[in-house]
Amino acid sequence: MTNSIDLRPADTRQVPAETTLRATLASERPANVIAEPTGDIALSVEDLNLWYGSKQALTNVSMKIPVKQVTALIGPSGCGKSTLLRSINRMNDLIPNVTTKGRIRYHGVDLYGPGIDPVEVRRRIGMVFQKPNPFPKSIYDNVVFGAKVNGYKGNFQQLAEESLKRAALWDEVKDNLKKSGLALSGGQQQRLCIARAIANQPDVILMDEPCSALDPIATLKIEDLMRELVKDYTIVIVTHNMQQAARVSDYTAFMLTDEKTTGQLIEYGPTQELFTTPRDKRTEDYISGRFG
């Protein structure tokens, strides 16, 4: 391929604002943070609270998600990790009666600020879901869907090929791109969904338990893929599986809902440290399998 498409996100999008840089100073570090991520920050969650109707789902969550790293959100069911993930690309907007307070800054821009178009947010912050959800269309149409709705001007064939290659699916499907996406196996479908997200040329990819519906071999393939993709993309993954968090992530956040507070961030830091030397007793109990 001579003039292949560069699927890596455009660097021009990364305009770190002064405020973000200042906020990374150690002196402002919250108590539950082992060590702030070093380097550029892609997303900065600031005092985020969220309610479904009158029921609170997130309480005062603050964390910084570094550029081109895998950040894992772990915790037992109902701890708010999926809610937090879906707040990042404003997917919660689609649910009626959701109230959000606080800020999520994306390279300095408040995603919940006035006049921010959620459609534009989702074009930059892509998502892969728990259950593989290819559209009932051909493999090719699935991959180029995002590019088509976003008015992509380049060569669609090339885009599809590059995206499928990056998602490690090309060799398995190159001979029948016209086949329905639903005819693929579960693992292939999930890689198709990743290809679909990549073809949109996002900056951040959110993954909501991407392997929970897959067998161990398909899971390993997706995990390898994540390590490959993180060279170019910022990845945030929600997972139930602590081994998975330990294997693939650079940073891990542990969330919990207790009697008093729903959806709080208990501890956040480099994965290695969080799993070996947790500071909070509750983190230790969870990662050693005592509950959850």
Add this chain to the structure above:
Amino acid sequence: MASEPTTAPMGHDAALLQKQMQHSTFKRPGELAVVALLWLCGTISLITTVLIVTTLFGETIDFFREVSPAEFFLETRWQALIPGTESFGIWELVAGTANVVLWSMVFALPLGLAAAIYLSEYAHPRTRSILKPILEVLAGVPTVVYAFFALTVVTEYVLRPIFGADRVPIFNSLSASLMMAVMILPTIASVSEDAMANVPRELREGAYGLGATRLEVAIKVVLPAALSGVIAAVLLAIARVIGETMIVALAAGSTPTLTLMPLEGIQTMTGYMLQVGLGDAARGTINYTSLFAVASTLFVFTFALNVIATWIVNRFREAYE
């Protein structure tokens, strides 16, 4: 059964177990009665249908003893009621039916789909819970009311001011088609909305997650995924238009005309049947049997539509999941 009450587990005597576990029709008489009742209900409707079809085709055969099939299928003039000048070419009546199907769908299809998309993709759940029942009430209006409205209001106060009184005859297919569009709108909107509401939430989220707008999600993801249901809704609506009698009999006229133009007096198959049925066609006369010939034609059309609808629904059923 064990004769003495005991809380201890039953013994594992093979012969006893065999007896206890043996299937017996009379073990649960209630179940037998229910099965018999259900079978009876199913059979009654089946027998009725068979009898109707037999009568229909029986009389139709009598009709073709007097009128050649060649005349029926190849002539283009339908003149049944003036003695001496009878001509039985079915196509004028078929054209009348096609005319009202065409024009009612021209109005009902875009409106019905737009309503379904609004209800399924845009409306707040509370808005939907108010609007949908109202829409469905429209389906309960007796068609004779629509018919009268078409004749007295639509032609007089809508069509004539728009097209000019001299160009719009008092009986015209457009007024009937418009009212039938109103009549089938709830069917198309409601059944399509059901189909669209059944599209898994994950598909919508997938599209939203790629930066699709609400309209793009509705048109490019939800509508194609719900296509089989939407097509079934449309075919159901067409079947209702084909079978509708009061509106066309009152508003569209009773002059069989081979035309698809909307501003002409026409007669549909059902319209003719009503006209003859209300008159005093004696049993055994050609007028009487022509009723059944037309009815058979109508039956073939609606039956074909049902078969096509079933086929389409099955063909696209695995569109998702």
